[in-house]
Amino acid sequence: MGLKKVLITGAAGFLGSHLCDRFIHEGYQVIGMDNFITGDKKNLAHLKNHENFTFIEHDVTKFIKIEGNLDYILHFASPASPIDYLKIPIQTLKVGSLGTHNLLGLARAKKARLLIASTSEVYGDPLVHPQTEEYYGNVNTIGPRGVYDEAKRFQESITMAYNRFHGLETRIVRIFNTYGPRMRLNDGRVIPAFMGQALRGEDLTVFGDGKQTRSFCYVDDQIEGIYRLLLSDYSYPVNIGNPHEITISDFAEEIIKLTGTTQKVIYKDLPVDDPMQRQPDITLAKKILGWEPKVNRSEGMKITFDYFKSLSEEELNKSEHKDFSSYNNK
Template identity: 50%
Template sequence: MRTIKRALISGGAGFVGSHLCEQLLRDGVSVVCLDNLCTGLRSNIKLLEEHPDFRWVDHDAVEPWPELGDFDLVAHLACPASPVDYAELGIETLRVGSEGTRHALDVALAKGARFLLASTSEVYGDPTEHPQRETYWGNVNSIGPRSVYDESKRFSEAITVAYRRYHGVDTTIARIFNTYGPRMRPDDGRMIPTFIHQALTNRPLTVSGSGQQTRSICHVTDTVRGLSALAHSHHEGPVNIGNPIELSVWNVATKILESTGSSSPIEYHDAVIDDPQKRCPDITLARSELGWEPLIGADEGLASTIEWFRSGLAVSALESNHL
């Protein structure tokens, strides 16, 4: 396993990014977080800022990056990741996947650092292969409403591989499947925070389409363990990081209703354009090469996430970010 003493994390104030910063600090790594809070929250890193080995740099990843010292790891997580965000910030999403990824790779090249790209299961599109293996090329609409995110990540993967091939950068790619947990924004727009917020406020749970489309949900603690394992490895990726237990959207909604004790009804709305009907990772590679697999089941993970939302932390974090 490689040694990492100092890491640069773009998007480190985001949902997954802040948890990764926290995990690395816990492991004794000095962390620099680069984030302009476009979709991240200052509250996500407020406690981390008290740590002597943590530094936040307010900077837009699409602009040339400042000199920040030497690093053993550059992890590029900066990107609007929720449908609500990238629908509003389409050009910004494409730019952070292209220009932002190039800047991150240039830092890794200059510093001789390991480079970790946080990619997504969305590169598989609405898959015709099930479950999805890393060798699957995907079924993606390159001009659809979701394309700003899908193609941003697909380009990010392509330029990452190009820097490895042409410049010898030590790169790896994680394809992250649906991740959830504390620090998700209640207005995030993704399935789980939306359902939880609706259930806790006694509003109907809005399910798009039939509700029979499937997702595999992975608690953020497990996702971050996978990212850390990949960063510390010598594997070039891509590697699926997700939970191979497949659940229907309707099943997730009913689990949340049961766990919250809410009497909210389920309302069915028109299906979202290009919404994947099947989503489930094959994690054979992660198990064999990283010794990683998720440990937190859906019932346990949803219960802890609901408790965090119920405590009011989600709403107060969102409000404090706009003060």
Template identity: 50%
Template sequence: MSGDRTGSQEEAGTPLEIRRAVVTGGAGFVGSHLCDRLRDGGAAVVCVDNFLTGSPDNVAHLAGDPGFELLAVDVNEPFDVAGPVDAVFHLASPASPHDYARHPLATLKAGAHGTLHALELAGRKGARFLLTSTSEVYGDPKVHPQVESYWGNVNPIGPRSQYDEAKRFAEALTATHRAHLGFDTVIVRLFNTYGPRMRPLDGRAVPTFITQALAGLPITVAGDGSQTRSLCYVDDTVAGILAAARAGHPGPINIGNPAEMSILELAERVRDLCRSAAPTRFVPRPGDDPDLRRPDIGRAAAVLGWAPVVDLDKGLAATIDWFAAQQAAPAAEAAPEAPATEAAEAAEAAQTAPAA
């Protein structure tokens, strides 16, 4: 079943100059890169994070920057920010399979309470609100590639439901504030972003494969590896988020890379780029793991003029270099066995993680 549920055929809103922005989940993987890009563009940034899955290390390089403020705040509780705000970017949520399995209630609350509190902040400030939703709202799709008008195929009580349904509810909450309260809102759906600052043990395919390949441990592939994903480098994802925020089209808008590949192909590509001889080990595939995942980005191209530009090999190489540097630093200081231990844990974790 398909249909536009969130005013997606409306024209884009007034182009927005972002002078000061709030980024919830700003110390996370994507959020920290968004903070960087906003500061690079001259916007002041208030980074809001409770560090459940993010880390102050991701934004430590911004410490002392007069245009950057870090607030240790849980958005699942009401919060406020002093001063004017032009845009509120709501990224706060566990986003990896391990994280939302370990923190199911916090994930659901981030989609419900966190989204409501971030919307209320935007309303008080007269700011544009951008929700980063996810390709997970499509579930295990029966429409391929996934277009924004597709309603999805989601198990509401399955092992991924806490994340899927939290984001679906967040979209409904955002769309309702727009339709009934006149809020200026934007919804983007992110597809499988990867890059530096991912955590090695978060259960997603790219960091797991890289950590294992660098340590020479078996690369664990769920099922037979035929399930597909479409990987978008973090710089491209952030460029899409900012383009959507500035344009003001309400969305939803898919932000992802339409270049599709199987998980087994990805494992082989990572092994080759790491110059590793690590073998492949096939492990049981977790429940509700989507068979297919590829965005239709026609709307992003038409209304934002956006498309990804970073080649997969170039993006993977940059990500591998970052992981290698992270592993080398603690090894040189105190614990030469640490990378292998970390990779072993990642290998064990990958047996129960979706290849997301």
């Protein structure tokens, strides 16, 4: 009997590459798929010659063909940072809709179980705190962030439709802010943004008054939660994140202390629809998965900062405005 086979889309991304590592470690045959619109080949370089890893460069919004059997599919192909999805809004909507539809069809044809990567952004700027899976959200469908939020909300809806109508085995993880090695330094998210500014000797930029909150989960904890959810028998959404909440202003001061820099914090206008509070209620994950985060923020941040310090000067100063002109946004 051969190894179980898993397809991971968005494999060259931050979470996707860590998932490839985890499933190879668990003894799976892994097929990674990415079109490198936001992923990075170096995230998978260490797996290039691994006997249980195969890579396919492909855009999941196009028809997907995989030879042989498949046991599991994990759909992590999507721009996930504001800089990306505001620059390529149509592609973001397409990967959440057309891409998810293609993978649902593939899962049905292969009789595979499909896990989709949803997000805490489905809750919008929440009026309920902390956020439970039963909360429907407070979202702006036509705002600039709507291209990401609505792509993920649709993704959840079509996944549950396939689950109910076709009896497809599906899982939905709602991912809260996650950090760790292999994050893109200049992707616009708060941790790489702060650390990049600290390493370049720039002042740390806080948007708004800094009283908005975030909850940061280390990548190893996130991957463990996703792995357990995939192998569970629960088909409804599950929050996976760290419930330890901190204000952005306090977090900026933590980064200054961690990095040993002397910069100050400067304040700029808050972006449209930026959520004021973000904290997961993980009661359900504890109950059905026996999962909760283990890595405390000070430990995880030190590992992450050491990773960023190891980057070349070229990577450190590379602009976040990646050229997406070759991608069809029509």
